[in-house]
Amino acid sequence: xxxxxxxxxxxxxxxxxxxxxxxxxxxxxxxxxxxxxxxxxxxxxxxxxxxxxxxxxxxxxxxxxxxxxxxxxxxxxxxxxxxxxxxxxxxxxxxxxxxxxxxxxxxxxxxxxxxxxxxxxxxxxxxxxxxxxxxxxxxxxxxxxxxxxxxxxxxxxxxxxxxxxxxxxxxxxxxxxxxxxxxxxxxxxxxxxxxxxxxxxxxxxxxxxxxxxxxxxxxxxxxxxxxxxxxxxxxxxxxxxxxxxxxxxxxxxxxxxxx
Numbered sequence: 001x002x003x004x005x006x007x008x009x010x011x012x013x014x015x016x017x018x019x020x021x022x023x024x025x026x027x028x029x030x031x032x033x034x035x036x037x038x039x040x041x042x043x044x045x046x047x048x049x050x051x052x053x054x055x056x057x058x059x060x061x062x063x064x065x066x067x068x069x070x071x072x073x074x075x076x077x078x079x080x081x082x083x084x085x086x087x088x089x090x091x092x093x094x095x096x097x098x099x100x101x102x103x104x105x106x107x108x109x110x111x112x113x114x115x116x117x118x119x120x121x122x123x124x125x126x127x128x129x130x131x132x133x134x135x136x137x138x139x140x141x142x143x144x145x146x147x148x149x150x151x152x153x154x155x156x157x158x159x160x161x162x163x164x165x166x167x168x169x170x171x172x173x174x175x176x177x178x179x180x181x182x183x184x185x186x187x188x189x190x191x192x193x194x195x196x197x198x199x200x201x202x203x204x205x206x207x208x209x210x211x212x213x214x215x216x217x218x219x220x221x222x223x224x225x226x227x228x229x230x231x232x233x234x235x236x237x238x239x240x241x242x243x244x245x246x247x248x249x250x251x252x253x254x255x256x257x258x259x
Contacts, residue, residue, distance in 0.1 A: 038083050039207045040198060042103035042174035045084030051076055052115050054092050054108025056184075063091055066184035068225070069107060072191040076105050079195055092116070100173025107187055109163075109180040119178050123167050124212060124238040129182070138182040140214065143237040147214050149182050157219035161231075162190035165212040165238070166205070175210075181217075189217040189225035212238040 038044050051073060056064040065073075073089070080087045085103070092106075092113040109129050110117035120127050128141040139148040140161050152158030162181035169175070177194065181187040193215055194201070205211045212235045218227040 034083070036202060036207065037198065038085075040202050041079070041083060041177075043080060043083040043085035047085045047174075048102050049080045049083075049085045049087050050095070050097065050102045050104040051080070051087050051089045052092050052095050052104060052106040052113065053089060054113035054116070054187075057112045068184035068188040071225075072107060072179070072184075072188040075188075075191055075195060076107075099167065099176050100169035100171075103174040104176040106176060106178050106180075107191075108184075109182065109187075113180070116178060116180050119165075119167065119176065120180070123210075124163075124165060124178075126240045127163060127212070127234075127238050129180070131182075140182065142212075142214070142232075142234040143240060145232065145234065145237065147216075147231070152219055152221050158221070160186045160217050160220055162186040162215045162217065163212060163234075164190045164194060164215055166201075166210055168208055168210045183220070185220045185225055186215075186217045189220070189228045190215055192225050193228045193230075210239075211235045 043049050053065055053073065054069060056066045056069075077087050088102075092108065092115045095115050106113065106116050106119060108116055110120055111129065111131060120129075126143050129138065130141065131138040137149050137151070138160075139146050140163055141147075147161040149160045150156060150158050160182050163178065165178040165180075167176040167178060179187055179190045179194065181190055201211075211233065213230055214232040214234055216229050216231045217225065218229065
């Protein structure tokens with residue numbers, strides 16, 4: 001009888017030790033995963049993060065926001081909260097802050113976001129956005145490459161594009177994520193891609209440094225922001241100096257941050 005009791009006690013102790021060890025391993029994994037995420041997004045616990053909101057280009061009200069952009073902002077806010085950071089939401093034309101002091105998510109292309117236009121002109125000078133007046137068509141031009149929006153047709157699903165870029169100021173500064181689509185739904189799709197593929201992006205591009213990707217959003221009218229594919233890494237082409245008019249002064253380079 002004593003042997004039976006001893007075996008039961010030993011079995012319970014073994015199970016308890018195994019459960020405790022498994023819990024500890026899972027906890028360490030979660031902590032490492034959180035630390036990697038905080039490093040990649042530049043949002044250590046307790047830090048502040050800037051969310052720059054664009055405007056609804058079709059609205060008569062200057063500070064209206066498209067519902068897809070609102071949804072994108074909500075998903076970004078969840079990401080910020082999961083890193084233990086605090087979001088600060090500002091309109092694109094009310095933001096007067098430099099780069100590197102806070103992590104930043106800048107939403108929208110240059111037609112709807114003045115700060116995005118500034119980021120493109122300074123850090124990604126070879127990226128140009130164009131919109132065809134009176135149509136729903138537009139394009140992103142990166143050097144010699146053009147990524148043109150296609151409407152859904154009988155024999156084509158149609159697609160639109162977004163630029164997803166991480167701009168690292170260097171010297172320990174916190175990154176800016178530029179999420180610039182041709183449409184509000186492509187902004188939303190790029191946010192979902194960034195959040196859902198963060199592990200892949202870390203492995204491919206590292207936890208620091210800059211990159212610029214072109215994403216294609218397939219048939220957004222039917223699939224919304226859910227079907228997204230990466231079509232090009234334009235990191236090198238995007239930072240190349242844009243062709244300057246004859247007689248123009250060269251564009252200023254990004255200054256080094258002081259520690």
